[in-house]
Amino acid sequence: MTEDNNHGNKTLEGVVKRLGEHGMSRRQALKAIIASGMGVAVSPLVSRVAWGATGPGGLPLARPDKPVTLPMHGDPIADGLKPESGTFTVFNYSDYLYKAVLDKFGEKYDVDVQLTTFANMDQCITKLANRDVDVDVTELTPDRITQATAGKLLQPINHSYIPNLKKNVWPQLHSPFYDRGSRYTVPYACYTTGIGWRSDKVSEDIPNMDNPWSIFWNAQDYKGYAGIINSPREAIGLAMLYRGNTDLNTEDPKVIDQALEDLQELVKVCNPKVNNTEYQTLAQGKSWLHQAWSGDALMNVWWYLPEGQTGDVIQYWTAGKGKAPIQNDVWAVPVFSKKPVLAHLWMNFILEEENAHSNFVNFTGYQPPINSINADSLIAEGTVPEHLSSAVVRPEDFGPGSIQYMTLTAEGQRMWQDAYAQFISGV
Amino acid sequence: MYPRWLWQACAAPGVFWLLLLFIVPFYAVIGVAFGQLDPIFQNPIPIWNPLHWNFDNTLSILAQFVPGERYWLVFVRTTKYIFFAVAISLLIAYPVAYYISRHARRTKTILLVLLVLPFWVSYLMRMLAWVGLLSPDGLVNNFLIWSHIDTDPPNWLGGHPGTVIFALIYGYIPYMILPLVAALDRIDKSLIEASRDLGMTARQTFFRVTLPLSKMGILGGCVIITLPMFGDYYTPQIVSGSPETSMLGNQIYLYFHGGPQPDVGATLTVVLSLFLAVLMAYYLYSVARAQKDLQ
Numbered sequence: 001m002t003e004d005n006n007h008g009n010k011t012l013e014g015v016v017k018r019l020g021e022h023g024m025s026r027r028q029a030l031k032a033i034i035a036s037g038m039g040v041a042v043s044p045l046v047s048r049v050a051w052g053a054t055g056p057g058g059l060p061l062a063r064p065d066k067p068v069t070l071p072m073h074g075d076p077i078a079d080g081l082k083p084e085s086g087t088f089t090v091f092n093y094s095d096y097l098y099k100a101v102l103d104k105f106g107e108k109y110d111v112d113v114q115l116t117t118f119a120n121m122d123q124c125i126t127k128l129a130n131r132d133v134d135v136d137v138t139e140l141t142p143d144r145i146t147q148a149t150a151g152k153l154l155q156p157i158n159h160s161y162i163p164n165l166k167k168n169v170w171p172q173l174h175s176p177f178y179d180r181g182s183r184y185t186v187p188y189a190c191y192t193t194g195i196g197w198r199s200d201k202v203s204e205d206i207p208n209m210d211n212p213w214s215i216f217w218n219a220q221d222y223k224g225y226a227g228i229i230n231s232p233r234e235a236i237g238l239a240m241l242y243r244g245n246t247d248l249n250t251e252d253p254k255v256i257d258q259a260l261e262d263l264q265e266l267v268k269v270c271n272p273k274v275n276n277t278e279y280q281t282l283a284q285g286k287s288w289l290h291q292a293w294s295g296d297a298l299m300n301v302w303w304y305l306p307e308g309q310t311g312d313v314i315q316y317w318t319a320g321k322g323k324a325p326i327q328n329d330v331w332a333v334p335v336f337s338k339k340p341v342l343a344h345l346w347m348n349f350i351l352e353e354e355n356a357h358s359n360f361v362n363f364t365g366y367q368p369p370i371n372s373i374n375a376d377s378l379i380a381e382g383t384v385p386e387h388l389s390s391a392v393v394r395p396e397d398f399g400p401g402s403i404q405y406m407t408l409t410a411e412g413q414r415m416w417q418d419a420y421a422q423f424i425s426g427v
Numbered sequence: 428m429y430p431r432w433l434w435q436a437c438a439a440p441g442v443f444w445l446l447l448l449f450i451v452p453f454y455a456v457i458g459v460a461f462g463q464l465d466p467i468f469q470n471p472i473p474i475w476n477p478l479h480w481n482f483d484n485t486l487s488i489l490a491q492f493v494p495g496e497r498y499w500l501v502f503v504r505t506t507k508y509i510f511f512a513v514a515i516s517l518l519i520a521y522p523v524a525y526y527i528s529r530h531a532r533r534t535k536t537i538l539l540v541l542l543v544l545p546f547w548v549s550y551l552m553r554m555l556a557w558v559g560l561l562s563p564d565g566l567v568n569n570f571l572i573w574s575h576i577d578t579d580p581p582n583w584l585g586g587h588p589g590t591v592i593f594a595l596i597y598g599y600i601p602y603m604i605l606p607l608v609a610a611l612d613r614i615d616k617s618l619i620e621a622s623r624d625l626g627m628t629a630r631q632t633f634f635r636v637t638l639p640l641s642k643m644g645i646l647g648g649c650v651i652i653t654l655p656m657f658g659d660y661y662t663p664q665i666v667s668g669s670p671e672t673s674m675l676g677n678q679i680y681l682y683f684h685g686g687p688q689p690d691v692g693a694t695l696t697v698v699l700s701l702f703l704a705v706l707m708a709y710y711l712y713s714v715a716r717a718q719k720d721l722q
Contacts, residue, residue, distance in 0.1 A: 056466070056467045056468075057467055119684075120684065120685050121685070122469075122684070122685035122686065123685070125468055126468065126470050129465075129467075129468045129470060130470070147467060147468065150467050151467045151468055223585065224582040224584075224585020224586055225582065225585065227668075232686065267669075267670050267671060271585065271586045271669050271670075271671055272669065272670075273585075273586065273667070273668035273669055274668055274669070274670060275664070275668045284562070285563060285564060286562055286563060286584065410466070410469065410687055413469070413686060413687040414687055414688055417681075417682070417686040417687065417688055418688075420681070421678060421681050421682065422497055423670060424670045424673055424677065424678075424681065425497055425498075425500070425501045425670065425673055425677075425678055426501075426504075426669070426670035426671040426672070426673050427497050427500040427501060
């Protein structure tokens with residue numbers, strides 16, 4: 001055996017050992033290495049095996065048309081257990097949960113409730129994987145569930161504690177494609193990606209354009225006032241939608257290169273800002289045209305309109321099912337949660353109609369997938385202005401045929417990130 | 428007589444500090460740059476043994492530092508911004524420092540306190556204040572319209588290189604003034620008096636005595652603000668956010684902040700550090716030469 005092979009196999013052993021610490025068998029670890037595309041880097045032995053087109057840990061990549069049942073790692077907690085006492089810790093983005101709702105949960109179960117935050121999903125997963133945080137329930141996005149399950153970070157949930165899942169949540173999310181049977185997760189908030197703009201500044205009739213996404217490539221007049229969401233998936237996805245490509249989980253280098261080229265062209269056209277401040281800058285007039293999430297449009301109108309400004313200037317358009325991304329966040333219980341019963345009760349609590357509604361309209365602006373919270377009721381109660389009904393997500397928007405940014409292979413992730421890095425480098 | 432070990436012991440906290448907060452973290456960055464990734468979580472797995480380092484990534488990244496390639500162009504843009512920011516900072520800072528050192532007698536302490544005052548407010552907050560001032564309907568534009576200087580003022584925050592350079596100057600200039608004041612204060616006044624006594628004009632005295640003797644302060648100030656500017660990513664993000672004004676720090680941040688390639692971010696950090704080490708080496712060489720000249 002050559003020296004290179006020796007070194008490679010030593011490194012391979014190191015990685016296998018590390019995966020063993022995550023509870024994986026040697027066979028599972030090797031499978032994971034192959035699936036991740038790391039084989040070439042870690043060992044010439046493994047590099048001989050073709051890269052699998054699977055996700056983390058060799059698990060299949062879930063897509064709206066290809067649902068995945070995740071493997072059970074351990075058993076759920078038993079039925080009828082008493083809630084724990086002490087401090088219950090929720091792990092979430094900052095500003096993505098109403099404090100009054102947390103306090104209400106604390107009062108109901110007589111516990112102190114604490115919020116620990118992360119800046120993004122990478123940080124969330126890293127902290128969970130390294131056990132850097134001592135949390136009892138965590139927020140996740142569906143594209144990370146395969147990863148979290150493969151790494152045995154989550155524990156299966158016991159549905160007997162969460163009757164509100166069946167009672168209150170949209171049927172389309174009772175058994176979502178990324179977690180068939182809701183073995184590990186319950187849904188939290190949902191949103192679409194579209195275009196937000198100021199009707200007093202942008203003259204085009206965006207919804208009636210032949211290709212509304214093309215507004216960004218015709219935004220010379222809005223130079224300095226146009227913006228793109230600061231996310232590799234969303235930015236590159238926008239360029240793909242502009243070209244009519246709706247496979248937003250593609251790993252085809254040609255499609256990704258074309259999207260990069262279009263984004264580079266966009267810099268010349270309107271010099272867009274790349275940020276996530278569109279939830280307030282549209283209302284403040286600092287931005288006139290911005291790729292936006294549906295919740296952003298509502299937040300602009302609810303919280304950030306300057307005095308004397310009416311909400312009708314804030315507009316939102318999205319392309320509809322199968323033509324624009326729709327996403328939802330979820331709640332899950334970390335395997336190391338010290339208060340798993342409370343974690344289950346929290347999942348049920350946040351799916352209670354009143355709590356979900358309060359969290360949405362009083363703080364986050366992101367809609368929970370709850371039966372009683374729909375476009376008609378929100379418009380009727382005056383929560384959502386009629387002209388922003390497009391910012392309300394509907395149950396039928398989910399399901400087969402919808403578009404959702406989902407887990408890519410490791411190689412796919414690298415391609416998307418490199419293209420995005422090239423775009424934001426401005427060269 | 429104090430024992431010799433006492434003086435060496437005095438350096439211990441500094442050595443400990445250097446080890447704990449610079450050498451160990453920097454070695455960790457190197458370990459990440461030349462290390463592996465966790466195949467499931469894509470977290471970096473640092474490789475501590477240099478014999479096992481993997482340089483495949485490094486070579487492909489270095490290949491993008493050649494003229495015409497991505498990192499080269501971003502590096503040139505970053506260097507350009509920093510060059511202008513440092514040069515303008517020096518032009519502003521030197522007269523201020525000169526005034527404080529030479530002419531501000533009773534007000535010297537107050538002026539020094541005022542200089543230190545910005546440090547009481549976080550850098551981020553100071554930048555965000557400028558976002559308010561420079562926004563389309565902010566005070567700056569309102570003033571320009573009111574005074575008829577410009578009835579259609581520009582969108583300063585719309586991705587202008589000038590705004591980024593201005594923000595860098597604003598953010599870092601106090602770090603330039605303080606070493607200059609210290610350097611000018613250290614100049615022996617009798618040398619200046621001797622220069623005047625020997626018939627030099629005030630202008631000649633400044634260029635032939637004061638300026639050369641404050642060279643170390645100028646270099647020190649430039650180094651102190653240049654190093655953090657190269658790693659800065661939040662200033663262009665806050666006051667611009669446009670790809671056209673992004674700096675090398677933004678590329679490092681992107682790869683470190685998330686995604687499957689923290690090793691690329693770490694490698695970029697190492698490359699940047701090597702470049703800055705060359706600048707530092709020149710500074711240290713200049714200091715050594717200046718000290719030799721004085722002896």
